[in-house]
Amino acid sequence: MEDHGAVALRRLLASLPAAVLETHARLGDATAVVDRARLLDVLRLLRDDRELDFAMLTDVTGVDYLPRKPRFEVVYHLYSPAKNHRVRIKVCVPEEDPRVETAVPLYASADWMEREVWDLYGIRFDGHPDLRRILLYEEFEGHPLRKDYPKERRQPLVGPRN
Amino acid sequence: MAEPYFPSAPHRSEDDFERDLHTEHQVLNMGPSHPATHGTVKFLVELDGENIVNLDIQVGYLHRGFEKECEAGTWYQCIPYTDRLNYNSAVLANLGFCMAVEKMLGIETPERCQWLRVMSGEIGRIGDHLTRCGAACLELAAMTPFLYGIEARELTWDHLEILCGARVTSNYIRIGGVKHGMPPDFPASCRAYIAKTRELLRDFDDVITSNRIFVDRLKGTGVIDRATCLRYGVTGPILRSTGEPLDLRKQEPYLVYDQIDFDVPVGTVGDNYDRYLVCVEEMHQSLRIVEQCLAKLEQLGPGPVNVFDPRVRWPAKGRVFNHMEELIQQFKSVTEGPRVPAGEGYFAVESANGELGFYLVSDGSAVPVKVRCRPPSFINLAPMSGMLKGALLADLIPTFDFINMIGGECDR
Numbered sequence: 001m002e003d004h005g006a007v008a009l010r011r012l013l014a015s016l017p018a019a020v021l022e023t024h025a026r027l028g029d030a031t032a033v034v035d036r037a038r039l040l041d042v043l044r045l046l047r048d049d050r051e052l053d054f055a056m057l058t059d060v061t062g063v064d065y066l067p068r069k070p071r072f073e074v075v076y077h078l079y080s081p082a083k084n085h086r087v088r089i090k091v092c093v094p095e096e097d098p099r100v101e102t103a104v105p106l107y108a109s110a111d112w113m114e115r116e117v118w119d120l121y122g123i124r125f126d127g128h129p130d131l132r133r134i135l136l137y138e139e140f141e142g143h144p145l146r147k148d149y150p151k152e153r154r155q156p157l158v159g160p161r162n
Numbered sequence: 163m164a165e166p167y168f169p170s171a172p173h174r175s176e177d178d179f180e181r182d183l184h185t186e187h188q189v190l191n192m193g194p195s196h197p198a199t200h201g202t203v204k205f206l207v208e209l210d211g212e213n214i215v216n217l218d219i220q221v222g223y224l225h226r227g228f229e230k231e232c233e234a235g236t237w238y239q240c241i242p243y244t245d246r247l248n249y250n251s252a253v254l255a256n257l258g259f260c261m262a263v264e265k266m267l268g269i270e271t272p273e274r275c276q277w278l279r280v281m282s283g284e285i286g287r288i289g290d291h292l293t294r295c296g297a298a299c300l301e302l303a304a305m306t307p308f309l310y311g312i313e314a315r316e317l318t319w320d321h322l323e324i325l326c327g328a329r330v331t332s333n334y335i336r337i338g339g340v341k342h343g344m345p346p347d348f349p350a351s352c353r354a355y356i357a358k359t360r361e362l363l364r365d366f367d368d369v370i371t372s373n374r375i376f377v378d379r380l381k382g383t384g385v386i387d388r389a390t391c392l393r394y395g396v397t398g399p400i401l402r403s404t405g406e407p408l409d410l411r412k413q414e415p416y417l418v419y420d421q422i423d424f425d426v427p428v429g430t431v432g433d434n435y436d437r438y439l440v441c442v443e444e445m446h447q448s449l450r451i452v453e454q455c456l457a458k459l460e461q462l463g464p465g466p467v468n469v470f471d472p473r474v475r476w477p478a479k480g481r482v483f484n485h486m487e488e489l490i491q492q493f494k495s496v497t498e499g500p501r502v503p504a505g506e507g508y509f510a511v512e513s514a515n516g517e518l519g520f521y522l523v524s525d526g527s528a529v530p531v532k533v534r535c536r537p538p539s540f541i542n543l544a545p546m547s548g549m550l551k552g553a554l555l556a557d558l559i560p561t562f563d564f565i566n567m568i569g570g571e572c573d574r
Contacts, residue, residue, distance in 0.1 A: 027265055027507045055392040059508075059536040063523055075521065077508055077536070081392070081408045088508065109395030112544045120229070135222035135573055144230055151227075151234050 005030025008052050008087045015045055031088040036100060039091050043106050046078055046087065054078040054087065057107035060114055062093075062121035066147040070094040072123055076103070093123055102128040120145035187215055190555070194223045198559050200297050202569045203543075205558065212554050217547035221540065221572050228574035232533035237263055237337065238499040240533055245331035247535060248571040250293045251286035253279075253326070254513040255571070256335035259533075261416065262509035262520035263337050266502050267473065274459065275339045275467045276417045281455035282325055282334055283511075284448040288359070289318040290514035290566075291441045291448075298438070298563035299370055302379050307370040314362040321355050324348055337500060338475060339468030349456045356449050363445060371442075380435035384549045384561030387432055394545040398516025398538055399444065400565060403429035403436035410512035418458075424451050437564040474500045498528035506532075515539050515566055539565075539572040 009023050009030045019038035024031050034042045046054040059077035072093040079086050091100060102125040103110035114125040115134040122143035125131060133140065139158040142149050193204040202223040208216035228247065232240040244259045245252040257279055264271065271279075296311025319329040325344055326334035334341050370376050386396070388404040401408055409426040411419040427443035429436025468475055476495050477488040504526035510519035516538035523532035542565050550558055 026505055029506070029508055031506075056395050056397075058395050058397075058510075058517060058541075059519060059521065059534070061521060061532075061534045061536075063532045065531070075534075077519070077521065079517075081406065081413070084413050086508075088506075107395070108390075108393040109541060109544065112540065116540075133222075135225045137222070144227060145233075147233075149230075151230055 005085050005087055008085055011049065011052055012042065012045065016042060029088055030086065031090065033090045033092065036091045036093065040101050040103065040106065042089060043076070043103055047106055052080065053082050054080045056081065057103065057109045060103070060110055060117060062117045062123055062145070064121060064145065064147045072098060072121060074100050074117060074123060098122060099124040099126055101126050104128055119143070122146065198301050199562055200301070201567050203567060207555065207558070209555060214550050214553050214555060214558065217550050219543060219547060221543065224569040224573040226574065228535065229533055232530055236499040236528050237502055237530060240530065241336070242331070242333050245333050246570050247537065247574065248290070248513060248515065248539065248568045249330055250568060251290035251514045252330060252332050253282045253286040253322070253334055254511060254518060256333065257283055258509065258511040258513065258518045259520050260335045260337050261511065262507055262522050263502060265509050266505060266507040266522060266524060267500065269338050269469050269471055269474065271339055271469050272466055273418070274343065274462050274465055277455050277458050277462070278340050278344065278467060279335060280417050280419065280422070281452055281459070282322065282332070284451045284455070285318055285322055287514045288445050288448045289315050289322070291445045292318065294563065294566045295438060295441055298560060299376070301559050301563055302376060304370055304373070304376060307366050310362050310366045310369070314359045317355050317358060321352055324351060336468070338471055343464060343467045344459060349460055352452065352456055356453060359449060363442065367442065377435065380433065380438060380560055382433050383553060383557040384434045384564065385432055386545060386549050390545060390548070395541050396516065396545060398514070398542065399437055399440045400542055401516065402426065403440045404432035405430055410510060410517060416511060422451055422454050434560045434564045501526060501528050510536065513538060515568070516542060535574060537571045537574060539567045543567045543572060
């Protein structure tokens, strides 16, 4: 597995050298930190290149590295059933401007997972067709997976008005 | 003589008749707790007559803040929470999480432990598929096969109880091992269970697989093709029913799956009936795997089932009582558990619903920074509204059953 992932990283570096900020393959997980503005180019290459062939976006999630700057990361895990390799793409997202371009036009699976990241981390996905909260309810205040959201915080009561 | 009076129709042609009829779409609210669905989920169905025009799936009713809770405790304290993700096959969620932590710690578990893990996981998978197929029959008004399925599931859970100590939330897999080895009378009892389950599956098969009503309800409903599955990241029996033989146990063999002889059943059309057949065949394959595990475990005999690594295991009691270092280590192990090296790791296992992955981030302390569960139920549910566009409202029930959304895992 390690070899396949390394091949994918090399190909990514050769094709879009300017977009890739950092790569590593610690624990055998091929990882690339890419430029936030070029994310879609990277994902498009990974999906469409015949040798990479990442047909599946298996996971999208966020991580809050408070107090590091930039504070957030959005992490994409891709998998290629045909080539049987995986790669992890990460983008750094600053707290002041928490937005990333949506991957929905490339991968339909991004739809719900990006809604979840918006819901729990408050990172907006520009161009998302339907960026509603998904696990929590519309009246929920704040984004609970942020590290500065206290676990015990109570929410205002909501319910049908009478 | 007066002519008989026959009032003429107010319309002149078929077109006029159509125009005069007033129809509008109806929005139907199904759930969050609907008797014909298992799982807590709300469907907002826009209907044109009986046909589904639009379907909005609203999940989240069972959101317990799994990830937030995990970030507040130690690594060990996450394991009972993983039990409560997919409560039909809790062992597989334990396994995914523990193997992800072991990957970050760089731990290789002993052979006996790996076979025990495979065996308990496969018993859990049988229980999950039995629930799915049995409950689907029940919701299609077939009570008898449900009872066969539930009888087999009770036996399955009884054997999980003998092995793990609990029927449902087994909490069996530990970081670096399993809770304990198998009891001496387990193999004989488990072989009887396998024989009985095969018998029940045969009865199940006889009574429902070629039942006209069942086949008509399932064939050609909830169809999804391979390309759509890949775009939506769908894995597990749904993807395999479209003909794609993607099974992580074969693709990226973890534990000892590369030493086990089993087949990956695939479908052709990708409809509910194919999904049903794939699940039933997977149960037979899992029974084969359990048999092989039993034979291997008997051959290996009793011995250690945990890795000898002071980071994750408690020291021997005799030394704790007599030596200062072991006493301190015991204290540290109990109060905070392992410190996982800083970094990130992703590990996925093939759960009953598909790829169950855990993405962990550690800063080197005893408390995780991030525990992300990649829930197959959540991701497999997303294409459902597309699968049902234009279908009958009644098709929603079997389609939802065979997607097998488990609320605990979907909503976390």
